[in-house]
Amino acid sequence: MKKKILMVDDDVDLLQIFKPFLEKAGYDVVTANDSVEGFELFKSTKPDAVFVDLAMEHFDSGFVLCHRIKSLPEGKSVPVIIMTAASHETGIRFSTQTEEERKWIEADDYLDKPVPARELLAYINEKIFHA
Amino acid sequence: MKIEQADILVVDDELGMREGIRRLFASQGHRVDTAETGRLGVEKGTLREFDIYFIDLKIGDIDGVEVLAEIRKVYPEAICVICTAYASIDTAVETTRLGAYHYVAKPFAPEEIQLVFDRALERRWYILEARRLRVEQERRLLEVSREKSRIRTIINAIDDGIVVLNQQAEVVLFNPQFLKLLQLEHDLTIGQSIFEVLPDQFKGVITDIFEQKDALKAIKQEIVIQPPAKLVVMANSTPILDETGQLLGFVSVLRDISELKQLELLKSQFVNMAAHELKAPLSAIQGYMEMVLDKSLGDEPDIYDGYLRRSLERSKTLTTLINDLLNISRIQAGKVRREIERLIPAEMAEATIEFFKNEIHKRGLTTELDLDKTLTVDADREELQRVFTNLISNAIKYNREQGTIRIAITSDGRYVKISVADSGIGMLAEEKERLFEEFFRAKNYYTRNITGTGLGLTLVKKIVDGYAGKIDVTSEYEKGTCFTLYLPMVM
Incomplete structure (x- = not known):
């Protein structure tokens, strides 16, 4: 059975780029434009992995969405990866997050944007599904 | 350490006594005054202070002791020498108790009284010197305290x-x-x-x-x-x-230095935001280009047309963003050179609508215009044009299909009122509040496909502010938004 990936980003172009590419590579991809839609889709589609943009409605929408997903019983074991272009510019350095913050967010990994499609695919294959 | 010219008062009812003392001391350069009665002695002796008083103890009218007391009442430090023919231990004690400096027993030889006088004068000198020092010290203390309080005041005022x-x-x-x-x-x-x-x-x-x-x-x-x-x-x-x-x-x-730090913080926040906003369209363009080159979706060129079109659109946004950034920085640096001329806003509104004709048609929008062509404003053409372009392109972008754009140019007598209303997606209260913030863009279900820089309205507001005008916004979520500009009217 195909693995299902949920991608949440307010930039529709990035979704349009990744969706057909990852589908071609054999994944099932569902997309959402904001964190509210993302959370609903998570519950209804039960993806195997989630990629979330950090700054959507608010600069930290991705953190909040990640926390909400991880708070669900079915969300505990699903890897959630936060993607952001903001890490350098806004001074949000994940390495400087406190233990408490990291525990609250519970993100499995962080990726710096832009992530070329091939690299994202390799990451999904190797790091997430250990193919 | 000497008083060269002493003032002496001799109070004695015996002429011989008065004259004898006068001659003795006047010949030494001192000034000698005399009083032949006790009353006169008190009168003269209290009118001004003499250096030395010679007072006879037994005068006709009032007692020498009383004269002494009266004088010392006015001048507590007066040096009084009592002359008495009834010299006894008792009177000596009595008079010194009352404050007499010394006494001499009559009759006395000139050298006797000279000796007493010399010592009395020396004593007087010490008294005067002490007095002088006291006054000087007080003056200095006052000066010091004034100086201190002056410095204190200065330090407190810093x-x-x-x-x-x-x-x-x-x-x-x-x-x-x-x-x-x-x-x-x-x-x-x-x-x-x-x-x-x-x-x-x-x-x-x-x-x-x-x-x-x-x-x-x-x-x-x-x-x-x-x-x-x-x-x-x-x-x-x-x-x-x-x-x-x-x-x-x-x-x-x-x-x-809080203000400075806040400015620094704002500046770096702005730079960070700008970098983030510049990076977003680039990420998309880069992603599309990789897809086109990668060809993993197949060899058909048609598949990639959409990618190229979106790339073009995003790169246009990038250009606009850069232009907006430059305009904002120019306005902020006060480097804008305005060429003020008389403009008819109604004509500019019409021209802008004409410019966006295709976009308006594509989305099936209707325009309703209520334009008073007699109204004029004094402004820079390019700036006012930028205001119209921003407001009308927003009214197109954030409208719904088959919606309306209403533009009215009217006057309230003092201001030319320019309003641009759309029947589009509207705004939530919190979005409206942040509308003029740099890079702010309402992000919700409806706006996901709309591109923009988040700087357009910031720019509009800065321009309007530059003409002592103002801008009002009314909006209802899912119903539409209306921007009203007030620009000073040319009478």
């Missing part, structure tokens, strides 16, 4: 916080601003150790100063009292040395 510490780091002097800048709630006491009251951030600086043994130099340090930039002070601490180079203490001057 906008910087000042504290002076001695070698033991005890407070010697401080001003109210010092307490305020460090947010110390209680007054300091002179002599109190500064370590008892200082915030931790500042203690280090003081410890450093006291610990640097050989190289005593000024230390400058930024202290964040309320992070990140609510209250930041720059502490400039300079040691006070004596002439041998020994540390006496130090003075610390605290300057409030």
Whole structure:
């Protein structure tokens, strides 16, 4: 059975780029434009992995969405990866997050944007599904 | 140490006595006045102060003791020598008790009275000298206290916080601003150790100063009292040395640099935001280009047309964004050269609608215009054009299919009112509040496909502000938004 990936980003172009590419590579991809839609889709589609943009409605929408997903019983074991272009510019350095913050967010990994499609695919294959 | 010309008063009812004393001392250059009665003696002797009084104890009208008492009442330090023919231990004691300096027994030889006079004059000199010193000291004290209070007033009036510490780091002097800048709630006491009251951030600086043994130099340090930039002070601490180079203490001057820090913070936030916003379209363009080159979706060129079109659109946004950024920075730097001319806003509105004809048609929008062509404003054409372009393109982008755009140009007598209303997606209250913030864009279900820089309205507001105008916004979520501009009318 195909693995299902949920991608949440307010930039529709990035979704349009990744969706057909990852589908071609054999994944099932569902997309959402904001964190509210993302959370609903998570519950209804039960993806195997989630990629979330950090700054959507608010600069930290991705953190909040990640926390909400991880708070669900079915969300505990699903890897959630936060993607952001903001890490350098806004001074949000994940390495400087406190233990408490990291525990609250519970993100499995962080990726710096832009992530070329091939690299994202390799990451999904190797790091997430250990193919 | 001598009184060259003494003023002497002789009170005696015996002419021979008065004249004898007068001749003796006048010949030495002194000024001698006389009184032949006790009453006259009191009168003369209290009118001004003489250096030496010779008073006969037994005068006709009133007693010499009384004369002495009256004079000493007015001049407590008067030097009075009592002359008495009834010299006895008793009278001597009595008169000295009443304040007489000395007494001589009549009859006396000139050298006897001279001796008493010389000593009395010396005593008088000491009294006068003490008096002079006292007056001078008082004057100096007054001066010092005036000087002190002057310096105090100056120090208190200085906008910087000042504290002076001695070698033991005890407070010697401080001003109210010092307490305020460090947010110390209680007054300091002179002599109190500064370590008892200082915030931790500042203690280090003081410890450093006291610990640097050989190289005593000024230390400058930024202290964040309320992070990140609510209250930041720059502490400039300079040691006070004596002439041998020994540390006496130090003075610390605290300057409030919060405003500067806030500006720095705003500036770096702006740069970060700008970088983030510039990166977003680039990420998309890059992603599309990789897809096109990668060809993993197949070899058909048609598949990639959409990718190229979106790339083009995003790159156009990027250009607009850069232009907007440059315009904002020009306006902020006051570098805009305006060419003011008389403009008819109605005509510019029509031209802008014409410019966007295709977009309006594509989305099936209807325009309703209520334009008063007699109204004019004095403005720079390019700037006013930018205002119309921004507002009308927003009214197109954030409208719904088959919606309406209403543009009205009217006047309330003082201002030309330009309103641009759409029947589109509207805004939530919180979105409306942040509308003119740089880079702010409402992000919701409806706006996901709309591109923009988040700088358009910031720019519009800055332009309108530049003409002493104002801008109002009314909006209802899912119903539409109306922007109304007020520009001063040309009468």
